[in-house]
Amino acid sequence: MSDVLIVGAGPTGLWLALELRSAGLEVTVIEKNVTRDIRSRGAAMAAGSLETLATRGVDQRFIDAGKPIHSVHFGASSTRLQMSRDVLGTKHPHSLMISQAVTEQILADLCENNGIKFFYGHTAVGLAQDAHGVMLETESNGGAKSNFTAAYLVGCDGTRSTIRKLAGIDFPGTEATFSGWLADVLVTDPPPAPISTNNKSGSFLIQPLGYKDYYRVTGVHLKTRHLPTSVVPTLEDAKSFTIEATGKDFGMHSPLWVSRFSNATRLAENFRSGRVFVAGDASHQFFPAGGQGITTGLQDALNLAWKLTAVIQGRVTGANAENLLGSYSSERRCALQGILANTLAQTALFIRDGPPEIALAEVVYELLAHPDLNKMWVRRITGFDDRFPVEYEGQDPLVGKRVTHLEVQGGFEALHTAMAVDKFLLVVRDEKIEAVLRKCTEPWASHLKYFGQDDNINPFSPQWDGVNAILVRPDARVAWIWRVSSSPEQLESSVVKTLGKLCKET
Numbered sequence: 037m038s039d040v041l042i043v044g045a046g047p048t049g050l051w052l053a054l055e056l057r058s059a060g061l062e063v064t065v066i067e068k069n070v071t072r073d074i075r076s077r078g079a080a081m082a083a084g085s086l087e088t089l090a091t092r093g094v095d096q097r098f099i100d101a102g103k104p105i106h107s108v109h110f111g112a113s114s115t116r117l118q119m120s121r122d123v124l125g126t127k128h129p130h131s132l133m134i135s136q137a138v139t140e141q142i143l144a145d146l147c148e149n150n151g152i153k154f155f156y157g158h159t160a161v162g163l164a165q166d167a168h169g170v171m172l173e174t175e176s177n178g179g180a181k182s183n184f185t186a187a188y189l190v191g192c193d194g195t196r197s198t199i200r201k202l203a204g205i206d207f208p209g210t211e212a213t214f215s216g217w218l219a220d221v222l223v224t225d226p227p228p229a230p231i232s233t234n235n236k237s238g239s240f241l242i243q244p245l246g247y248k249d250y251y252r253v254t255g256v257h258l259k260t261r262h263l264p265t266s267v268v269p270t271l272e273d274a275k276s277f278t279i280e281a282t283g284k285d286f287g288m289h290s291p292l293w294v295s296r297f298s299n300a301t302r303l304a305e306n307f308r309s310g311r312v313f314v315a316g317d318a319s320h321q322f323f324p325a326g327g328q329g330i331t332t333g334l335q336d337a338l339n340l341a342w343k344l345t346a347v348i349q350g351r352v353t354g355a356n357a358e359n360l361l362g363s364y365s366s367e368r369r370c371a372l373q374g375i376l377a378n379t380l381a382q383t384a385l386f387i388r389d390g391p392p393e394i395a396l397a398e399v400v401y402e403l404l405a406h407p408d409l410n411k412m413w414v415r416r417i418t419g420f421d422d423r424f425p426v427e428y429e430g431q432d433p434l435v436g437k438r439v440t441h442l443e444v445q446g447g448f449e450a451l452h453t454a455m456a457v458d459k460f461l462l463v464v465r466d467e468k469i470e471a472v473l474r475k476c477t478e479p480w481a482s483h484l485k486y487f488g489q490d491d492n493i494n495p496f497s498p499q500w501d502g503v504n505a506i507l508v509r510p511d512a513r514v515a516w517i518w519r520v521s522s523s524p525e526q527l528e529s530s531v532v533k534t535l536g537k538l539c540k541e542t
């Protein structure tokens with residue numbers, strides 16, 4: 037019996053497997069395909085994903101295999117959202133163009149090197165659970181049935197998730213109202229920089245694919261937007277849409293992949309049913325605008341992994357375990373509501389076929405040119421500023437936020453190296469409270485890494501003004517904050533209470 041069964045070896049399932057395995061858990065991955073999907077799909081990997089990969093020390097493999105892009109569109113705006121160290125506060129303040137097939141291959145190689153068991157060619161078809169565990173039934177291509185058991189199961193099996201259906205989790209949302217088109221092509225006349233534009237023919241984008249010399253060309257063509265996704269565009273269609281949008285076709289030829297995709301938008305009503313969870317596209321579906329798909333799946337996996345690890349290792353039990361596992365669904369659903377809203381807003385900008393819509397889009401694009409709004413939105417759509425639920429009155433606004441703009445020992449490396457699925461970080465800037473915090477958190481020492489006065493802590497954003505201690509969760513989010521203005525008598529009790537609930541009961 038495994039600790040965790042993962043159904044689906046896409047980016048979400050593979051990342052979750054790596055996270056859980058890094059804590060020594062027994063992880064088994066079930067995948068229906070026998071060969072890897074070679075489509076480029078999630079080719080724009082957001083900066084938020086690169087930061088996640090960096091916190092586990094595997095970022096460079098991906099950087100080496102892709103092409104960085106330092107700006108991103110919002111609703112095909114020609115005013116691009118600009119990424120920089122100051123704005124994102126991370127080691128890699130850029131997106132990465134990298135074919136999803138390459139991303140998955142790197143992740144699968146890491147999994148296999150880490151002793152994760154894979155069963156390819158097994159399609160999940162049946163599911164049962166009781167108070168002690170989960171049983172999964174699979175069917176091979178030849179019709180042979182197999183059974184797998186585990187303490188917990190996570191369905192990372194994509195939009196049409198069998199696990200979500202078998203677990204009885206509803207997937208409400210809105211049906212497709214239009215489709216976009218996509219072509220991965222070679223070009224003889226490449227643009228000097230990525231182009232995004234929105235005009236009366238529709239929206240249009242072209243940028244390097246990050247795979248050989250291919251370019252990704254994509255958009256929403258207003259006149260053909262009502263075509264169903266089954267009507268795949270031809271190279272000639274892609275050329276003619278491109279000429280309508282930009283006046284030329286960049287000499288495109290030799291398509292690698294052409295596709296049509298819809299704006300259907302859905303969110304699972306719960307990401308958990310007992311011992312069964314859903315993550316990634318199995319729990320949410322949205323228009324692929326701004327490269328948010330993979331980042332969202334990785335964040336789901338990151339959020340769930342440390343919670344499952346704490347419960348499986350018996351550090352958090354009973355009602356605390358229920359709350360911790362339940363918080364996966366409430367936190368990620370809350371974040372996803374924001375992401376669904378921003379992708380829906382972008383789809384409204386793509387479809388500008390009347391004077392009011394054209395005027396509204398112009399207003400939005402003008403606002404995005406304002407430096408503060410540009411910064412705010414680039415943080416949102418690169419995965420650094422997710423919504424987070426307010427669980428109690430007076431909750432600090434930084435609780436749940438991803439930790440950025442914080443260097444120690446001269447850079448990001450020391451913090452990244454210290455982060456792990458079963459480790460919290462305690463960063464203390466005030467020597468007066470450092471000794472007290474070190475003493476009262478001693479029972480958690482094996483799950484805590486301290487950074488204090490000797491570590492040259494450098495917060496470089498006003499968000500950290502007045503903050504003199506931060507407890508960071510294993511998913512690089514703020515668990516607890518101590519401000520200059522906090523009442524001193526609660527220092528020990530509040531940090532101890534947080535660690536007792538999230539890390540280990542004493």
Ligand SMILES: Cc1cc2nc3c(=O)[nH]c(=O)nc-3n(C[C@H](O)[C@H](O)[C@H](O)COP(=O)(O)OP(=O)(O)OC[C@H]3O[C@@H](n4cnc5c(N)ncnc54)[C@H](O)[C@@H]3O)c2cc1C
Nearest residue numbers: 044046047048068078080160193194316317324327329330
């Ligand atoms: C046209 C297009 C363009 C996109 N562009 C971007 C982009 O630029 N950037 C970005 O970040 N995202 C993009 N996305 C979204 C991105 O591809 C997805 O968000 C991502 O693939 C989600 O990963 P996942 O692991 O959750 O699911 P998937 O990648 O769908 O993986 C699910 C896995 O589960 C397996 N599976 C399914 N059913 C079963 C079963 N019953 N039993 C066993 N195995 C099963 C599948 O074979 C598959 O391997 C795009 C998507 C599309 C369609």
